[in-house]
Amino acid sequence: MPSRPSKRLQTFRNPAAGRDYRIHVEVPEFTCLCPLTGQPDFATLTLDYVPDRACVELKSLKLYVWSYRNEGAFHEAVTNRILDDLVRATRPRWMRLTARFRPRGGLLTTVVAEHRKRGWKPAPPGALDPIAAAPEPGSAG
Secondary structure, X not given: OOOOOOOOOOEEEOOOXXXXXXXXXXXXXXXXXXXXXXXXXXXXXXXXXXXXXXXXXXXXXXXXXHOOOOOEOXXXXXXXXXXXXXXXXXXXXXXXXXXXXXXXXXXXXXXXXXEEOOOOOOOOOOOOOOOOOOOOOXXXX
């Protein structure tokens, strides 16, 4: 049976809950609709988080992201809604969602939303440095 879009985010037990480590996920094919014009909006979502007891299961994340394809949403609203749903599902120590929308009408929009668990202190600087994006196939780098 083929997969279908779903708003249900599934999780699995964090295999290393005793340590802080960062999970980095890139979703280069996010789409939703402009709520005013009905035109498609395209974005790359970048999810970074330090899990606590649960991690998001990636196939469920893919189906969740797909569920926005035919929904109208302002960039700011959809970014915060996705972050809220991910936080509700995983209860992370820290999570950041960056949504970089492709230019339309000469405007490029980036929305960054962040959650931090009350009382959680981040690792020392450098311990969880940003992960460099892999170069595109065929590009120098």
